[in-house]
Amino acid sequence: MNDPQLDATIAACRQLITTRFPADQDAGAAAMLLEDGTILTGTAPETLNASVELCHETEPYCAAYRLQQRIIASVCLHRQASGRTVVSSPCGICRERLAIHGPDVLVAVADPKDPSTSNGRSSAQSCLTTGWWPFPRTSIHAGCRHPDLSAAK
Template identity: 50%
Template sequence: MMEADQNLFDRAVDQMTLRWPGASEAVAAAAYLDDGSILTGVSLDNFNAAMNLCAETGPICEAYSQGRRIVASICVSREPGRDGFTVLSPCGACQERLAIWGPTVEVGVSDASSSSGWSSRPLLAVNPYYWAAAFAEDDVWPSAAQHGS
């Protein structure tokens, strides 16, 4: 199984730098597909904050459109007053979006115990009490078919 690794981190940073080269605040994501290829995306910022989208949304929608499976994902942030980049654990909405590919999808999470400040964890470890497990046929995680994919 592929993990959220330094290569994925670097691809997210590259995408962020390409899209917002001089911005002091930005968010980008990168995801490995089941064939090892990588999709990247940036957050969609809008004057109406309710219309904003997480950076992971682009790669998730593209993978789904291609009928591909995401196996690992990472979201990286650059914020004013911070040196370098920060890995953002997936928000609840992105956890839900990634859940269609199952509990083994690896995601980058903030981890103060790691020398890099982040590590890779499977969704099941990030969300051990996933609400939809109540509907799973095996009481662990709903199947892709149950998710409607």
């Protein structure tokens, strides 16, 4: 994996948001880079009942499973109606799903001080203020532990 692959993953995520949703609408999407270099994207349908909503990562995660490919990087972005784009760090459920692919899965993590991208460029450095971090073996959230599933590749 190299920086151009990460840049392309971010660009694919941005492209899905741009082509799927009107510019003045809050919208999000996810993109995942697979071991074979394939980039999968996805978004979540709106629901009337919030308890049945899905994460944007669900669609590419399921497709990776169908294709029998390991996920090596994941990014989720949310564009606000104002046009500002922020990084959505993976929720606990997504972290659990990604853990199956090993502790070396890279995930985009939002900077708590500035979760937005710096501008319209699609490089990892400009889009992700804290960069790409290896998937943690334990959660960054105090009191929430995740098992080490590195052997479950």
